[in-house]
Amino acid sequence: MPSPTLWRSTSLHPLSPYVCTNRASISALRYLSRSAVARKSNSETLWDQQAERIRAGHRKSLLTILEERGYVKDLAGDRNALDKLLTDKCIGAYSGIDPTAPSLHLGHLLPMMVLFWMYIHGHKAVSVIGGATARIGDPTGRLISRQEMDRDTIASNFISLQSCVRAMWQNAERYAERHGYPKEKTWSRSVKNNTVWLRKLKIIDFLTDAGTVARMGAMLGRDTVKNKMAQGDGMSYAEFTYPLLQAYDWWHLYQSGVQVQIGGSDQYGNIVAGMDLIKHLTPRPSTSPETKQLSGPFGLTVPLLTTAAGAKFGKSAGNAIWLDKTMTTPFELYGFLVGSADADVERYLKLFTFLPLDQISSVMAEHQADPSQRKAQHLLAREVVDLVHGPEEAENTQKRHGFSRRPNLQTLQAEAENSKEGLNRLYLPHSLVHSKAPARILYHAGLAKSNSHGLRMVNSGGAYIGIQSEEKEPTSDGELKFRPLRGVTTSMVSEMIAKSNILVLRTGKWNVKLIEVIRDDEYEQKGLSAPGWEEFKEGRDAPSS
Ligand SMILES: N[C@@H](Cc1ccc(O)cc1)C(=O)O
Numbered sequence: 014m015p016s017p018t019l020w021r022s023t024s025l026h027p028l029s030p031y032v033c034t035n036r037a038s039i040s041a042l043r044y045l046s047r048s049a050v051a052r053k054s055n056s057e058t059l060w061d062q063q064a065e066r067i068r069a070g071h072r073k074s075l076l077t078i079l080e081e082r083g084y085v086k087d088l089a090g091d092r093n094a095l096d097k098l099l100t101d102k103c104i105g106a107y108s109g110i111d112p113t114a115p116s117l118h119l120g121h122l123l124p125m126m127v128l129f130w131m132y133i134h135g136h137k138a139v140s141v142i143g144g145a146t147a148r149i150g151d152p153t154g155r156l157i158s159r160q161e162m163d164r165d166t167i168a169s170n171f172i173s174l175q176s177c178v179r180a181m182w183q184n185a186e187r188y189a190e191r192h193g194y195p196k197e198k199t200w201s202r203s204v205k206n207n208t209v210w211l212r213k214l215k216i217i218d219f220l221t222d223a224g225t226v227a228r229m230g231a232m233l234g235r236d237t238v239k240n241k242m243a244q245g246d247g248m249s250y251a252e253f254t255y256p257l258l259q260a261y262d263w264w265h266l267y268q269s270g271v272q273v274q275i276g277g278s279d280q281y282g283n284i285v286a287g288m289d290l291i292k293h294l295t296p297r298p299s300t301s302p303e304t305k306q307l308s309g310p311f312g313l314t315v316p317l318l319t320t321a322a323g324a325k326f327g328k329s330a331g332n333a334i335w336l337d338k339t340m341t342t343p344f345e346l347y348g349f350l351v352g353s354a355d356a357d358v359e360r361y362l363k364l365f366t367f368l369p370l371d372q373i374s375s376v377m378a379e380h381q382a383d384p385s386q387r388k389a390q391h392l393l394a395r396e397v398v399d400l401v402h403g404p405e406e407a408e409n410t411q412k413r414h415g416f417s418r419r420p421n422l423q424t425l426q427a428e429a430e431n432s433k434e435g436l437n438r439l440y441l442p443h444s445l446v447h448s449k450a451p452a453r454i455l456y457h458a459g460l461a462k463s464n465s466h467g468l469r470m471v472n473s474g475g476a477y478i479g480i481q482s483e484e485k486e487p488t489s490d491g492e493l494k495f496r497p498l499r500g501v502t503t504s505m506v507s508e509m510i511a512k513s514n515i516l517v518l519r520t521g522k523w524n525v526k527l528i529e530v531i532r533d534d535e536y537e538q539k540g541l542s543a544p545g546w547e548e549f550k551e552g553r554d555a556p557s558s
Pocket residue numbers: 108109110111141143146151207258259260262263277280283
């Protein structure tokens with residue numbers, strides 16, 4: 014039964030066609046100015062014409078575009094009904110993010126891309142930031158709960174995440190414009206905080222509405238619940254209730270026409286919980302089954318991206334790649350993407366750019382003719398930096414990376430200055446570098462898992478040292494040359510740091526670390542630590558395997 018309490022609090026009947034430019038009835042618009050009415054009916058006509066072209070097979074439907082580019086992992090709801098809905102009607106779609114960190118990361122970009130595509134095809138896009146849900150923390154897929162976050166941390170994460178999401182939307186809009194999707198007046202997007210409605214939710218209403226739909230059998234049967242209780246750290250009542258809160262978000266948004274929810278592949282269960290709630294709370298006047306289906310909720314999950322090497326996409330050495338440039342610089346973002354494997358790059362170009370598929374195919378053909386130039390990877394990296402940070406940043410970063418294929422010390426140093434210690438900049442204490450074998454320095458710099466792993470890398474020719482070339486030809490500008498570490502002696506390394514205190518090491522093609530060697534006491538004062546440092550201080554040796 015629909016809840017009278019919830020029902021009265023909403024202004025729109027969920028089955029009424031969403032007041033949207035293409036379907037708004039003229040009578041509902043009588044309070045609008047004549048020009049607004051004209052604009053609305055104009056866009057209504059445009060929408061109908063476009064739908065007609067899709068139906069006639071002259072244009073791809075939005076769902077087809079999403080499927081072809083690889084965005085669809087699972088659909089909740091009937092595929093053809095969703096296809097028809099997205100073609101015939103302007104609807105709302107949303108995706109949520111909990112502010113468990115102060116910034117978006119690369120993993121968030123995938124569901125957001127789907128929302129961007131929907132937006133540039135005229136649907137209303139809503140990004141929800143889970144100010145309220147973050148206080149509980151989504152237990153999905155976890156065995157161990159996140160560390161509890163205090164309210165202040167959530168509040169400050171919320172503020173910075175919100176500005177990150179807003180900036181992302183602005184950039185995506187400009188990026189779309191550069192790819193032939195100029196902004197239309199009727200496009201609509203918003204960023205909402207679920208605290209706004211969840212704070213007002215009364216426990217008694219929540220229990221009688223959401224609490225009665227959710228059956229214990231189904232809830233206890235969910236993998237997250239089973240695994241966390243059997244193999245993890247158990248589950249709190251609040252965590253158990255999380256899917257219902259997310260479901261309630263959707264029910265709330267559904268009142269204003271948000272019929273689609275998009276999420277990561279792990280969100281399927283939470284999305285279905287929302288669909289169940291909506292179906293349960295929606296009054297069922299005697300409409301045809303088709304009308305009922307087309308006015309109902311649909312869910313879409315995006316695939317979980319793993320690299321060809323099996324690692325989770327968006328993490329470098331276990332650290333997330335952030336979209337806030339104070340956390341991951343554009344240079345680092347570019348560096349991460351330009352390092353994509355040949356086997357992944359085409360898939361990423363389809364997922365993370367608005368480039369048309371035929372352009373992607375032709376770039377891939379060029380790339381395959383000479384993979385060593387990494388043309389496709391450079392295009393991917395440039396496009397993503399363009400999408401996330403804008404065209405000027407993309408242009409500059411690409412120029413600097415053009416150098417970094419044969420990097421120069423000044424460029425690396427300049428980069429190091431505005432990057433935090435972490436991805437490609439590092440301090441090491443003098444004692445871990447001076448008179449130490451190169452293989453061991455690789456271990457201390459985090460480039461090798463152990464001393465002997467470092468030795469294997471050195472012997473197999475997979476580790477290099479950057480050497481500033483002496484000759485100053487007009488073009489060379491003190492360029493860095495990499496030579497294999499095999500054959501480089503301990504005393505050569507010590508001599509180098511005696512000169513400049515700087516050491517540049519590289520493993521594989523792209524993993525470059527600029528190491529600044531500082532005094533041991535200074536290192537301690539900065540509160541830093543490196544693999545093997547504690548052991549060194551305690552007089553123990555670094556592990557050898
Ligand atoms: N549970 C989602 C975030 C989310 C929060 C609220 C929502 O309404 C939707 C999604 C996640 O962890 O990824």
